[in-house]
Amino acid sequence: MDGLQILICDDDKLNNYILANEILKNGKYDIEVFDNTENCLMFMKYKKADLVIISVCSKNINYRSVIDLIHQKEMKSVICLIGEKDSQSVNVYTSKCDCFIKKPYSTSEIVRLLETFNLLSKRIKRIFVRTFGRFDVFVNGSILNFHNSKAKELFALCIDHNGGSVNMDEAIDKLWPQRSYDDRVKRLYRKAVNCINKCLDENGVPNIFENSRGSCCVRADFIECDYYAFLKDPVKNNKLFNGEYMFEYPWAENTLAHILKIAEIKSDVIAGFMEF
Numbered sequence: 001m002d003g004l005q006i007l008i009c010d011d012d013k014l015n016n017y018i019l020a021n022e023i024l025k026n027g028k029y030d031i032e033v034f035d036n037t038e039n040c041l042m043f044m045k046y047k048k049a050d051l052v053i054i055s056v057c058s059k060n061i062n063y064r065s066v067i068d069l070i071h072q073k074e075m076k077s078v079i080c081l082i083g084e085k086d087s088q089s090v091n092v093y094t095s096k097c098d099c100f101i102k103k104p105y106s107t108s109e110i111v112r113l114l115e116t117f118n119l120l121s122k123r124i125k126r127i128f129v130r131t132f133g134r135f136d137v138f139v140n141g142s143i144l145n146f147h148n149s150k151a152k153e154l155f156a157l158c159i160d161h162n163g164g165s166v167n168m169d170e171a172i173d174k175l176w177p178q179r180s181y182d183d184r185v186k187r188l189y190r191k192a193v194n195c196i197n198k199c200l201d202e203n204g205v206p207n208i209f210e211n212s213r214g215s216c217c218v219r220a221d222f223i224e225c226d227y228y229a230f231l232k233d234p235v236k237n238n239k240l241f242n243g244e245y246m247f248e249y250p251w252a253e254n255t256l257a258h259i260l261k262i263a264e265i266k267s268d269v270i271a272g273f274m275e276f
Contacts, residue, residue, distance in 0.1 A: 004029055004030065004050040004051065005029070005030045005032070005047065005048060005049050005050050005051075006023060006029045006030065006031045006032070006049070006050065006051045006052075006053065007031075007032050007033075007034065007040060007043065007044070007049045007051070007052045007053065008020060008031065008032070008033045008034070008053045009033075009034045009035075009037070009040040009052070009053065009054045009055060009061055009063070009066060010034075010035065010053075010054070010055035010058050010061060010082055011035045011036065011055070011058040011059060011060040011061055012035075012055070012058065012103075013035055015082075015103055015104075015105070016033045016035070017033075018104075018105060019053070019082075019105055019110070020033060022105060022107065022110040023110060023114065026110065026111060026114050027114065029051075035060060036060045036061070037060065037061050037062045037063075037065055037066065040054075040061075040066055041065060041066065041069055044066070044069055044070070044073075044075075045069075047221070048075060048077075048207070048219065048221055048222060049070075049075065049077050050076075050077060050078065050117075051077065051078045051079075051080065051117045052066065052070060052077050052078070052079050052080070053080045053081075053082060053101075053113075054066050054067070054079070054080070054081055054082065055081075055082040055083075056081050056082065056083050056088050056091050057082075057083055057084050057085075057088065063081065063091075063095075064095065067079060067095050067096070067097065071096070073207065075207055076207065078098050078099075078116070078117045078120045079095075079096075079097040079098050079099075080097065080098060080099045080100065080101060080113055080116075080117075081095070081097050081099075081100045081101075082100075082101055082102075082103065083100060083101075083102055083103070084102065084103050085102070086102065088100070088102075089102075098116065098120055099113060099116045101113055126139070126140055126141075126224065127139055127205055127208055127222060127223050127224060128141075128223075128224045128225070129159055129223055129224070129225040129226070129227075130225075130226055131156075131159060131160075131225060131226055131227040131245055131246050132226050132227065132230075132240060132241050132242050132244060132245055133242055133244045133245075133247065134246075134247065134248060135152070135156045135159075135246045135248065135249070137152075137155070139203050139204070139205055144199065144203060145199070146195060146196070146199050147195065147199065148191075148192060148195040150175055150176075150188065150191075150192045150195075151191075151192040151193075151195035151196045151199065153175055153192075153249060154166070154171055154175060154189075154192045154193065154196060154216070155196050155209070155218070156246055156249060156252075157170075157171060157174060157175070157249075157251070158209070158216060158217055158218040159218055159223075159225065159227070160227075160246070160251075160252065160255055161217065161218075162220055162227075162228065162231070163217060163218060163219065163220030163221070164217060165215045165216070165217045166215060166216055166217060167214055167215045168186065168189050168214045168215065169181075171189055171192075171216075172185050172186070172188075172189055174251040175189075175192070176188060193211050193216055196209055196211075196216075197209065197211070205222075207219065207222055208222045208223055226240045226241075227245070227259075230259070230262075231262075234262050234263065238263070241259060241263055244256075245259055
């Protein structure tokens with residue numbers, strides 16, 4: 001479960017410190033701590049949270065606002081409430097949350113929380129993207145059918161940007177290079193965006209794609225991808241690259257050239273180790 005993001009939102013700073021340290025004794029997690037609602041909400045607008053632990057009894061915490069944002073963005077977060085009385089555990093059911101812990105924290109309670117988290121996090125659908133060779137997206141092992149070739153290509157372009165934004169101008173230039181830049185081609189772009197949203201929503205993974213006025217992007221931290229794994233560690237993951245990258249899309253050739261350069265460096269590194 002390494003690298004999973006945990007948020008703790010409570011204005012009791014001492015208890016935040018105790019809770020964070022108890023969690024880290026039981027595994028490697030990325031933990032962010034907030035003592036007010038505003039900063040927590042701002043963080044969650046831009047980054048995913050796998051486990052959100054929120055106080056129901058803090059003056060500076062509006063726990064319902066945090067929960068509403070999680071549900072609104074259809075995050076697959078596990079939600080745990082912090083309370084001071086057993087009676088406050090009823091909020092778990094009324095707020096559609098997953099579990100409850102009470103202050104002061106005991107070691108056994110933290111272990112139980114993490115066991116619940118690890119169990120419930122398995123309900124999150126696994127998204128795998130294959131870029132080496134033909135481009136395809138898989139959800140829980142089943143191929144995703146976009147029903148529209150340009151929607152699939154736009155999603156591929158977003159994957160190529162590794163979480164960075166793809167603006168409408170670039171998308172139109174690469175997906176419709178022969179078309180004039182007018183309202184008609186802009187409608188084609190919007191149609192492709194809407195098709196992506198509909199397809200992902202129907203397959204239960206709406207949280208991996210975001211669009212705003214004139215741009216769109218994937219949430220790379222929600223996605224397993226052979227290209228991303230290769231970039232992260234070319235030596236360890238060199239076998240993932242087969243010499244091809246999204247070969248059906250002409251615009252992917254620039255990225256392929258970059259990958260080939262990395263692969264050459266990787267080969268030199270491996271050869272150096274073997275000689276040594």
